[in-house]
Amino acid sequence: MKVSNEKQLNELLNNKPIFFNYMRENYKLFNNSNIFFRDIQFAIRRYFSIKNQKLSYTGAETITKNFVVHLVNEKWLLQVGNNTWKVNFNNDYTVN
Numbered sequence: 001m002k003v004s005n006e007k008q009l010n011e012l013l014n015n016k017p018i019f020f021n022y023m024r025e026n027y028k029l030f031n032n033s034n035i036f037f038r039d040i041q042f043a044i045r046r047y048f049s050i051k052n053q054k055l056s057y058t059g060a061e062t063i064t065k066n067f068v069v070h071l072v073n074e075k076w077l078l079q080v081g082n083n084t085w086k087v088n089f090n091n092d093y094t095v096n
Contacts, residue, residue: 008048008055009063013070017093022047031090037083040064 012019023029023043041064048055055063068085071077077085 005059005063005066008044008053009066012044012047012063012067016071016076019043019047020089020093029087031087033087034080035077035085035087037064037068040068 020029023040026043026046027035027039029035041060044064044067045055045057045060048060068077072079072085076087076089078088080086
């Protein structure tokens with residue numbers, strides 16, 4: 001099933017704790033850890049694949065760029081480099 005990128009982005013934004021719990025299953029994700037663009041992108045692709053929603057590589061890249069912008073603006077992530085951020089939330093999803 002193909003779903004619009006906007007709908008998928010909104011799902012991620014509305015379900016950040018669920019997505020990050022899913023991501024924690026495959027990545028070491030904790031407060032002050034580094035997180036990389038490609039890790040987020042591949043996690044997003046797998047997350048939607050599990051939901052039987054096809055997502056192309058470029059579609060996942062677009063969603064990831066927009067998702068990261070929101071996370072930085074909401075202080076969930078702090079930019080460290082061009083494609084690297086520091087996690088700025090605890091296990092209970094309290095933003096620091």
